[in-house]
Amino acid sequence: MKKIVLATKNQGKVRELRKALSHLPVEVLSLADFGDLPDAVEDGRTFAENARIKANFYRDQTGFDCLADDSGLEVEAFDGAPGVYSARFAGFHADDATNNEKLCTELKKRQLTSSPAAYACVLAFAAADGSECWTEGRCDGTVRLTPHGENGFGYDPYFYTADYPGRTMADLTLEEKERISHRGKAMRAMVQKLEEYLK
Template structure:
C-alpha cells in the first residue's frame, strides 16, 4: 500500500516524536511543519493560524483545517494543555502561553506554581487534555481526545518530557518528566488520543 503523506501541524519536537512513535506500522509518512519544504520546496511562508477556539478540540480543528488548506496535504493537528481545579480550569487552552510568551516553559511553570500557591495549596488536582484532528484533503475529518489526571506540586523532578511535565505528578508518585517515553505513552493524555487516532487510521487504511 502506498504511504499516505500527513503533515504534522506543529514544530514542537516533543509532540512530533510522540506522534511518529505512535503511528509506527501504519502506511503513513509524517512530515513535521519544520520540514515542509522537503516536500513543498516552493512553499511560501505559512503564518500560524489564530487559535481562538474555546476548547482544545476547536483549536485542533482550526489548525488542522488551516494547514490542510494552505498546503493541500492531509494535516494532523494537536491542541493540548493543562487544567488545574483550584484555578478554575486554567491555564486551559492558554497553556502554551500562560505567562504571555508562547512556548516559554520556564515562565509558564513559574506562573503556574505562583498562582497555585496564591490559592493556599501546594498540591493541586489537575488534568492534562489532548485533542487531535486529522483534516483529510477529501474533506473528511478524524478526531480523538484523551485525558490524564494527576497533581501539580512545586517540586520539579525529572528531565524527560516538556511543558508542565516536571511538575505534573502521576498516580505512582513520579512526574511525567520521570517516565520513559514508553511509560508516558501508556498513560498520557496524548498517548490515549494517539491510540484512538491510530485505530481510526487502521480502519481508514484497512490495516489489521
C-alpha cells in the same frame, strides 16, 4: 506513499506522534518540512475547536492530510485554567520555564503547595478529501511546587501522575508516558481511525 502532516512545531510532540504512527504505511511530515508557514489562528474556546482549526488550516496550506492536536493542563485550584491557554499561560511569548514559574506563583497566591489537575488532549484529522475525525484523552494527576525528572516538556516536571504514584510525567520513559498520557490515549484512538481510513 500517503503523506500526513503533523501540525506542530513542538519537537517533543513530533517525536511522540511520529513514534505512534510508525507502523502505518505513511510518510510523516511536520511543519518544519514546509519552510515558513503562517501560524493558524487558534481562537477556539475548547481543545476540540482549536485542534480542528489547526488541522483544517494546515491541510489547506500544505495540500496533504493533516493531524493536529490541542492539549493543555487543567488545574482544579485555577477553575480549570490554563486550559486552552496552557502554551501561553505566562504571556504570548511564554516558554516552558516562564509557564511553570507562573504555575507555581498561582499556587502560592492561593497558599497551596499542590492541586488536583489533569492533562487533556484532542487530536483532529483533516483529510485532503475534506473528511474529518477527532479523538480525545485525559490523564489525571496533581501539580506540585517541586519539580522532578529530566524527560518530557511543558508542565511535565510539575505534574505528578495518578498512574505512577510519586513520579512526575518528566520521570517517565517515552513508553511509560505513551501508556498513560492524554496524548497517548487520544493517539491510540486516532490510530484506529487512521487504520480504517488507510484501508
